[in-house]
Amino acid sequence: MNIDQLVRDIETQFTHQPTLEAVTLSEQECQILAFPQQWLEAGSISKACFFQLNQTGLRHQPSDRFPYVKQQNDLSRGYLAARPAKPKGEVYRRFDVKLEKEISFRTFDFEKDLARFTQWMNNPRVAEFWEQAWTEDKLKVFIENRFSDGFTLPLIGEIDGQAFGYFEVYWAAQDRLAPYYDGLEFDRGIHLLVGEENYRGKHYFDAWLRALCHYAFLDDVRTQRIVMEPRFDNTKLFKRLASTAFEKQFEFNFPHKRSALMMMQRSAFFDVAWAIESEEV
Numbered sequence: 001m002n003i004d005q006l007v008r009d010i011e012t013q014f015t016h017q018p019t020l021e022a023v024t025l026s027e028q029e030c031q032i033l034a035f036p037q038q039w040l041e042a043g044s045i046s047k048a049c050f051f052q053l054n055q056t057g058l059r060h061q062p063s064d065r066f067p068y069v070k071q072q073n074d075l076s077r078g079y080l081a082a083r084p085a086k087p088k089g090e091v092y093r094r095f096d097v098k099l100e101k102e103i104s105f106r107t108f109d110f111e112k113d114l115a116r117f118t119q120w121m122n123n124p125r126v127a128e129f130w131e132q133a134w135t136e137d138k139l140k141v142f143i144e145n146r147f148s149d150g151f152t153l154p155l156i157g158e159i160d161g162q163a164f165g166y167f168e169v170y171w172a173a174q175d176r177l178a179p180y181y182d183g184l185e186f187d188r189g190i191h192l193l194v195g196e197e198n199y200r201g202k203h204y205f206d207a208w209l210r211a212l213c214h215y216a217f218l219d220d221v222r223t224q225r226i227v228m229e230p231r232f233d234n235t236k237l238f239k240r241l242a243s244t245a246f247e248k249q250f251e252f253n254f255p256h257k258r259s260a261l262m263m264m265q266r267s268a269f270f271d272v273a274w275a276i277e278s279e280e281v
Contacts, residue, residue: 003032007056008095014047014274015097022046054218057094057211061088063220073150073174080173086093088155092215099207101160105167105215108143108154117143117166120195129231131256138189143169151175157208164199165208167192169216172227180252181261186222189229193236205240210273217266224254226269228262229254245269 001009006029012021022044030037035045052192054062086107100136108117108247118136120126127133132142145271146154149199151174167190172183190212194200199208216226230237232251238260245268249261 001032003055004095006032010050011056011095012053012097013275014050020047020181023050024144024180024264048267050269051214051274052218052221056218057092057214058218059090059093062218064222067084077174077178080171083151083171083174086147091153092211092218094211094214096207096211097200097205101158103208103211104158104161105155105212106158107168108147108156109180110140110143113156113166113171114140116163116195120166120193123195126193126195129234131217135197149174157212159199159204159208160258161197162196164196164204165192165194168211169219174206176254177227177229180254181227181249183227184225187225187227188219188220188223189227192228202240206243209244211266213269216268224266229259232258232260240279245272 006191010023014020021024022041022124025035025037025040027037030040031052033058035053045179050056058242062083069082070079072078074075077271088107090104090106092184095102112138118134118139121130121139122133124133132139134142143154145170152168152170155167155169156163158169168189170189170191172178172187172189173185175189177183179188192209192212194204194208213226217223226246238248241262245264246262247264248264251258
């Protein structure tokens with residue numbers, strides 16, 4: 001049995017038995033997962049522990065293995081933890097048992113993605129909230145700046161190999177959001193954009209949001225919170241977030257928009273993420 005099949009089998013047990021808190025692993029299964037058998041409790045691994053294993057989705061070396069050193073980000077924000085080099089290519093892949101499809105994220109590829117990204121950004125449904133219905137040349141510069149800024153990772157989401165949206169995972173302490181809330185050094189933020197109409201809907205939303213947050217938590221064990229700052233009047237997004245572990249903290253004003261700070265705790269995510277029942281909203 002390979003590791004992907006084992007992970008799928010265990011996720012299937014947890015998904016189809018929502019009250020199941022732990023599964024028993026054999027010595028061979030522990031070896032496949034690179035999980036020391038002596039760490040098992042009564043021969044079993046808990047749901048929360050299992051889904052925090054890098055083998056459940058992460059496709060590159062986690063950031064928490066990067067040496068903890070301080071460097072000055074800018075004069076206003078002082079010294080922060082230095083960040084490792086941004087990964088390239090596929091960063092996450094997992095078969096979602098509920099959706100019955102494979103969800104993956106990879107870094108933005110200009111040759112493959114720029115024209116499609118431009119179409120997405122110029123879709124009125126997307127432009128209403130992103131407000132970046134720009135030319136391809138201007139959007140190319142936008143993505144180049146994301147790659148060079150030191151703290152934002154621009155990603156393309158795929159479902160069964162089909163690109164469906166653009167996403168950003170960023171270190172909140174270095175982002176424009178930092179001055180507006182009491183942040184922690186390893187908080188991660190996310191930005192969301194679904195460009196393909198065929199991949200809209202609550203069942204898809206639950207699956208890819210779960211996967212994106214899973215990636216952010218796997219990437220660095222020191223990340224205890226994920227934040228979002230959607231526009232305060234994005235009511236459809238708030239309805240869909242209601243069944244997740246995100247909670248609204250407060251509203252605040254950026255120079256260009258009024259936003260709501262949404263926050264997800266690591267412990268809450270691993271407690272509820274695989275127990276959510278999807279209902280169309």
